[in-house]
Amino acid sequence: MKDQIKALDSINLEIKKGDFISIIGSNGSGKSTLAKHMNCLLLPTIGDIWVDEMNTKDKSKTWEIRRKVGMVFQNPDNQIIATTVEDDIAFGLENIGIKTTLMRERVDWALEVVEMREYKKSEPHLLSGGQKQRVAIAGAIALHSSYLVLDEPTAMLDPRGRKEIVDIVKKLNLEENITIIYITHLMEEAVESNRVIVLDKGKIALIGKPEEVFTQIEVLKQLRLDVPQITELALRLNKRGIDISPHILKVEDMVESLCLYI
Amino acid sequence: MRILRNISFGQYIPRDSLIHNLDPRIKILSCLAIIVSLFLITKFSGYLILGCFVLISIIISKVHPKFVFRGLRPLLFIIIFTLIIHLFMTEGEVIYQLGFLKITREGLVKGLLVSFRLFILILTTSLLTLATSPISLTDGIERLLSVFKFIGMPAHEIAMMMTIALRFIPTLLEETEKIMKAQISRGADFESGNIFNRAKNLIPILIPLFVNAFRRADELAIAMEAKCYRGGEGRTHYRELKIKKTDILTFVLTIVITITVSVMF
Amino acid sequence: MFIHLENICFTYSLGMPFETEVLKNINLEIDKGEFIGLIGNTGCGKTTLIQHFNGLLTPTSGKICVEGVDLNKKGVNLRLVRQKIGLVFQYPENQLFEETIYQEVAFGPRKLGLPEGKIEKRVREALKMVDLDYNLYAERSPFSLSGGEMRRVALASILSIRPKMLILDEPTANLDPQGRDNILSEIEKIHYNFGMTVVLVSHNMEKIAETVKRLLVMYRGEIIIDDTPQEIFEKHANDLVKVGLGLPQVTECMHKLKAKGKDVYTGVLTVDDAEREVLKKMKKPIKR
Numbered sequence: 001m002k003d004q005i006k007a008l009d010s011i012n013l014e015i016k017k018g019d020f021i022s023i024i025g026s027n028g029s030g031k032s033t034l035a036k037h038m039n040c041l042l043l044p045t046i047g048d049i050w051v052d053e054m055n056t057k058d059k060s061k062t063w064e065i066r067r068k069v070g071m072v073f074q075n076p077d078n079q080i081i082a083t084t085v086e087d088d089i090a091f092g093l094e095n096i097g098i099k100t101t102l103m104r105e106r107v108d109w110a111l112e113v114v115e116m117r118e119y120k121k122s123e124p125h126l127l128s129g130g131q132k133q134r135v136a137i138a139g140a141i142a143l144h145s146s147y148l149v150l151d152e153p154t155a156m157l158d159p160r161g162r163k164e165i166v167d168i169v170k171k172l173n174l175e176e177n178i179t180i181i182y183i184t185h186l187m188e189e190a191v192e193s194n195r196v197i198v199l200d201k202g203k204i205a206l207i208g209k210p211e212e213v214f215t216q217i218e219v220l221k222q223l224r225l226d227v228p229q230i231t232e233l234a235l236r237l238n239k240r241g242i243d244i245s246p247h248i249l250k251v252e253d254m255v256e257s258l259c260l261y262i
Numbered sequence: 263m264r265i266l267r268n269i270s271f272g273q274y275i276p277r278d279s280l281i282h283n284l285d286p287r288i289k290i291l292s293c294l295a296i297i298v299s300l301f302l303i304t305k306f307s308g309y310l311i312l313g314c315f316v317l318i319s320i321i322i323s324k325v326h327p328k329f330v331f332r333g334l335r336p337l338l339f340i341i342i343f344t345l346i347i348h349l350f351m352t353e354g355e356v357i358y359q360l361g362f363l364k365i366t367r368e369g370l371v372k373g374l375l376v377s378f379r380l381f382i383l384i385l386t387t388s389l390l391t392l393a394t395s396p397i398s399l400t401d402g403i404e405r406l407l408s409v410f411k412f413i414g415m416p417a418h419e420i421a422m423m424m425t426i427a428l429r430f431i432p433t434l435l436e437e438t439e440k441i442m443k444a445q446i447s448r449g450a451d452f453e454s455g456n457i458f459n460r461a462k463n464l465i466p467i468l469i470p471l472f473v474n475a476f477r478r479a480d481e482l483a484i485a486m487e488a489k490c491y492r493g494g495e496g497r498t499h500y501r502e503l504k505i506k507k508t509d510i511l512t513f514v515l516t517i518v519i520t521i522t523v524s525v526m527f
Numbered sequence: 528m529f530i531h532l533e534n535i536c537f538t539y540s541l542g543m544p545f546e547t548e549v550l551k552n553i554n555l556e557i558d559k560g561e562f563i564g565l566i567g568n569t570g571c572g573k574t575t576l577i578q579h580f581n582g583l584l585t586p587t588s589g590k591i592c593v594e595g596v597d598l599n600k601k602g603v604n605l606r607l608v609r610q611k612i613g614l615v616f617q618y619p620e621n622q623l624f625e626e627t628i629y630q631e632v633a634f635g636p637r638k639l640g641l642p643e644g645k646i647e648k649r650v651r652e653a654l655k656m657v658d659l660d661y662n663l664y665a666e667r668s669p670f671s672l673s674g675g676e677m678r679r680v681a682l683a684s685i686l687s688i689r690p691k692m693l694i695l696d697e698p699t700a701n702l703d704p705q706g707r708d709n710i711l712s713e714i715e716k717i718h719y720n721f722g723m724t725v726v727l728v729s730h731n732m733e734k735i736a737e738t739v740k741r742l743l744v745m746y747r748g749e750i751i752i753d754d755t756p757q758e759i760f761e762k763h764a765n766d767l768v769k770v771g772l773g774l775p776q777v778t779e780c781m782h783k784l785k786a787k788g789k790d791v792y793t794g795v796l797t798v799d800d801a802e803r804e805v806l807k808k809m810k811k812p813i814k815r
Contacts, residue, residue, distance in 0.1 A: 026703040027674065039488060063490050071488040074701075078478045079485035083397055083429045090500035092489035097496045107500070125432040129569060139489060155701050158569040158730035160771040185703045188776070224705035229776040232798045237805065251776055255783040262789045262808045437621075443583050444622040447614040448684060449606070449638035466634070469624035473670070 008033055008044070009202040015181065017146065020173045022182040022190040022210075025199035026224055031183045034199065035151045038181065039069035051147070067096055070140025074152040076132035080124045080139075085116065088124060089139045096143065110138035113176065114168055130161025134168060141172065147179045148172060154189065166192060187214065187228045191249050198223065211247040230254050273329070273388075274395045280508065281323035281393045286402025288509045292516040293390050299520035300379050308527025309378040315519055316385050323393045333388030334381070341380050348373030400424045401501055418494025426482070434475065441470050528595075529692060529724060530557040530580060530612075535589035537575055549575045551748040553589070557726070559691070562718050564735045564756070565728045567745030568771055573728050574617070576745070577694050581605070581612040610639065613690030617697040619681030620674060628654075628672075628680050629665040635688040653687035656721075657713055675706035679713070686717070692724040693717065699729065711738055732767075732775060736760070737796045746770045761794030777801035 008030045015021055025031050036042040037049055040056045051069060054061040073079050082088040089110050093103045111117045114134040124132060133153050140148055150169065154162040166189055172178045182193060190196050196213040198206035200223050206213050214220070214231045221227065234248040234257075244257045276282070281289075296312065303309060320330050334341075354368030391399070404421030411417055442452065445466045452463055537550035549572045557563065567573045578584040579591055582598050582605040591598045593608050616622065625631040632653050636646045654661050657679040669680050678698070685693070698714065699707040711734055718725045729735045736742060736756040744752040744759070744767065751770070752763050759767070760778045767774060774782070781793040781801065791808055795801045 026705050036484075041484060041488060063492070066488060066490045071485070073481065073485055073488075075481060077433055078481035081429060081482065081486060081489075082425060087397060087500060091486075091491075094497050094500055095490040095492065097498045100498060100500065100502050103498065103500055123432075124429070125436075136485075143490070158771075159773050160568050163771075224703075224708075226704045229798050229801075230780060233777060233780070233801050233805075236798070236802050240806070242809075251780045251783060254780050255787070258780070258784060258805065259787060259789070261810060262784060262791065262805070440616065441622050443578065444614075444616040444619065446583065447581060447609055447616070448622075449609065449635045449688060451606070451638065466622075466624050470622050473624075474621055 008037070010047070011202075011204060013197070013204070015147075015179060017179055018173075018177055019195065020170075020180045020182070020193040021195045021197060022184060022193035023197045023199060024183075024185055024187070024190050024225060025205075026185070028201075029199040030202040031199055032151050033202075035071070035149045035181065035183055038147070038149050039066045039071055041071075063096070067092075067143050068145050069147045069149060070137075070143060070145035072133065072136045072140055072148065072150045072153050074155050076129050076136060076156065077125075079136050080132060083123060084120075085122050085124060085127075085135050086111070086120045088135055089142050092139055092143045106142045106144070107138075110142035113141060113172065114138045128161060129157045130164040133157065133161070133165050137165075137168060137172075141176070141178065145178070147181065149181045149183075151183045152185070153182075154184065154186065162186070162189070185225070187226045190214075191228060198225070211249055214249060215246050273333075273391055275325050275329060275392050276395070277324040277393070279322060279324040279393070280512075281319060281389070283508070284512055285503055285505055285509045286394055286398040287406055287503060288505070288513050289390055289394055290399075290402050290406060292513060293386055295516050295520045296386050297383060299524040300383055302524040303379075303527050304375070305527040306375070306378070308523040309375070309382065311519070311523050311527075313378070313382050313385075315516075316382055316389065320385070320389055323389060325389070325392050329392055330385060330388050333392075334384055337380070337384055341377050344380065345373040345377045348376055396428045397425075398501065398503075400428070401499070401503060405503060416494075418497065422494075430478070433478075434471070437474060438467065438471060441467050528556055529559045529561075529593070530555070531590075531592040532556070532579070533590040533592075535576075535579060535586045535591065537572075537579070537584065538587045549748055550579075550586070553748075553750060555743070555750060555753075557692075557724065559724055560722055561724050562738075562740045563726045564739035564742045565726055565745065566730070566732065566735065566742060566772060568730055571745045572748040573745050574696055577614065577696060577726065577728060580692075580694060581609045581614050583614070610688050611691045613685040613688055613693045615682055615685050615693070615695040615698065617700060619685075620669075620677035623669040623677060623681060623684075626668060627666050628659075628669050631669050631680055632684045632687045634684060639688070649687045649689065650683075653683040656686050656717055657683045658709075659683065675702055675709060678702070678706075678710060682710075682713070690723075692726070694726045694728065696728045697730065698727065699734070707734065714738075730772075732772060736775065744770070744772070756796055757794035760796065761792070764793065 011034065023031050023034065033042065037044060037056065038051070040062045043057055049056045051065045054065055056065060080088050081091050086107050089107045090103055093106055098106070111120055114137050116131065116134050116138065119127065119131065124135065127135065154165050157165065169180055169182060170192060173180045182189070184190055191210050191214070193210065196208065196210050197204055198213060205223060206216055206219060214228055215235065217227050217232060217235055228249060230251055231249055234244050234254060235246045237244045238246045242261065248254050248257065296316070299312065303312065320327055349365050349369045350363055352366050352369030352372055354366035356364045357367050357370070358365040400421045403424070404417050407415050407417035407420060446452070450463060450466050452460070455463065532553055532555040535550055535553040539547045539549055553576060565573050575584060579586055585599065593611060596603060598608060623631055625634065629650055632650045633646050636649045650665070651661050654664060659676070659679055669677060672680065695714065698710050702710065714725060714727065715738060717723050727735055727739060740755065742754060742756045742759050743750050752759055752766060760774065764774055764778065764782050775796065777795050777798055777800070778793065781791050781795050781804065784791050785793055792804050795804055
């Protein structure tokens with residue numbers, strides 16, 4: 001190729017089991033490219049990616065890695081394959097050759113987890129955006145994946161749909177102990193994770209706990225990213241000499257702090 | 263501006279009936295048997311028996327005959343057209359003459375036979391699609407075609423294509439409507455002009471539609487791969503097809519009837 | 528008065544088993560030069576409503592007038608109405624089809640039957656309005672652009688019709704914060720510099736509330752609130768939460784303070800507003 005573009009540039013990253021990581025960055029920062037490396041949809045030009053001791057470059061491990069790392073994409077319409085909800089969730093299970101009886105159990109379980117049991121027989125095109133994304137999540141976790149990569153799953157949803165997805169993802173992390181890698185450009189969603197990675201031009205610009213990352217307002221603004229309003233307010237008040245922690249991320253904490261002054 | 267909503271596809275009507283609960287393979291094979299015998303029969307009485315058989319099946323299926331006969335409407339023209347062609351174009355004993363046009367007895371008989379044939383053919387296939395959900399129809403086709411795998415029949419691929427097509431028809435219809443409205447808002451006009459102009463006016467709809475469809479296909483392929491899709495090999499089926507007693511009985515009955523009418527009439 | 532809607536009702540598949548009432552008795556007046564936000568969750572009927580404004584949909588009952596002309600009267604030239612009311616659909620980049628950006632933007636004026644010289648003038652003007660350099664972009668293919676740029680070309684292709692009113696359905700959907708801010712600031716410029724009447728349709732408050740001057744909240748086919756953003760955040764916060772729209776964080780913060788018995792103004796839209804309000808209401812002198 002003549003024009004080679006470095007979408008990712010020397011990324012070093014370790015994700016622990018059970019973690020909830022969010023990745024933010026503007027369009028073209030390499031978020032989706034990074035996500036696609038996690039289950040062999042893309043292979044690195046330089047460097048290695050290991051999933052549970054398996055190298056993604058090892059061709060014999062591709063399917064095992066894809067089974068372990070589930071993926072949910074942005075457009076709900078373009079990732080549902082079958083004509084009913086249950087058939088779509090079963091799609092991945094059919095691919096890895098699971099027995100029919102076991103398959104039925106898994107489909108029911110996955111539907112239960114994403115709270116879509118009553119839509120088992122529905123046709124996907126009649127569901128709301130949030131419901132479609134929940135079907136996509138169910139299809140991924142039905143494979144009993146230990147990791148779930150979500151690539152801007154809420155970008156095309158309304159606030160209600162967004163909340164549905166964030167709630168389900170939190171539940172998967174806490175109750176099912178699924179490791180979450182959540183890509184978004186909505187800060188209020190990233191705040192829910194344990195660790196935030198900010199990507200810029202294929203490099204990790206910031207990494208840390210949400211309260212550490214979101215207080216770097218200058219850096220975030222320079223990268224043309226949003227800052228949670230409440231954190232910005234806390235920082236501004238702090239700068240004015242008011243004794244309010246600049247690490248506030250949640251409205252409740254801000255209200256509590258302000259109550260002492262007003 | 264809701265032209266596209268009137269197109270109904272996948273006309274499946276869910277009911278709890280003997281016909282609905284039959285194995286799709288049995289339904290498809292029975293249909294084929296009927297169709298084959300339709301082309302072997304040469305007498306009215308044969309069509310009458312077969313017609314009755316299909317009509318009884320319609321009644322058993324609990325699908326309102328209105329829906330079954332609706333399938334005839336778009337093809338009525340073809341039936342009448344063949345009838346007329348046969349009426350006037352067959353040589354033989356003249357029974358009515360109008361100027362240079364003459365109707366012959368042979369033409370009348372042949373025309374009616376062909377019309378009956380088409381008529382029953384359409385009724386049978388409508389009943390099949392009305393009483394079988396698209397999913398089980400695809401499943402049935404896949405299993406039946408996989409018999410021919412040894413000569414390289416891509417049974418799974420064909421079934422997968424059908425599934426995806428069925429899944430995306432509503433999405434693409436919706437999208438077509440949206441693009442149409444968007445272009446109308448930009449000043450496009452789809453309602454006036456001659457045929458050539460009208461065809462040209464479709465470009466603003468067709469290009470975006472194709473561009474989007476290709477993008478969808480691309481994303482869908484990635485999503486399928488992410489879900490471990492690698493073709494039909496080693497794949498299991500969520501929907502198991504099992505031949506039941508009623509399936510066997512129905513199939514035997516159909517075969518007996520079709521063979522009998524084909525041989526005797 | 529520019530647009531006037533009287534008792535508009537709209538039902539899909541009337542008389543069919545899937546019959547759904549999408550719009551229920553909508554009454555609305557929009558004046559020239561207004562800057563309006565139309566907010567509501569997916570499925571609340573906002574897209575259906577705006578398609579009535581330029582005659583793409585005909586109401587089941589009720590009356591729509593654009594500049595005093597009743598759209599349902601026989602013989603009304605809807606193409607003239609569509610020239611007055613520029614409707615930008617959701618994901619408008621999906622409707623691009625021409626070989627060059629010039630042709631794309633020229634599509635509308637060409638359909639109006641303008642001479643080539645005038646068309647070029649309009650293309651230049653429209654591209655300038657969306658901040659795309661004519662010399663750099665005119666001959667490029669629209670499909671070679673980034674998502675945000677494609678959206679601006681699509682916007683330009685409506686502006687080149689020279690509408691008097693601009694309606695944008697989810698103009699910021701699926702853009703990153705930078706793309707979103709860019710397109711919003713362009714829309715603001717178009718409103719302020721050219722006096723364009725603008726209706727922004729969106730499912731989230733994100734930035735829309737601080738941009739517009741009047742906010743309509745739709746819920747299940749009805750306009751349930753019609754007021755300034757400040758008034759709405761101050762008085763109807765509960766309703767917004769109830770219909771699943773949510774509040775900006777700073778507004779939520781003020782409401783929670785108020786619930787705790789603090790005397791604060793709750794109609795804040797931005798961090799600036801909130802900061803000012805907090806500093807104003809501080810009891811004790813600042814100390815650390």
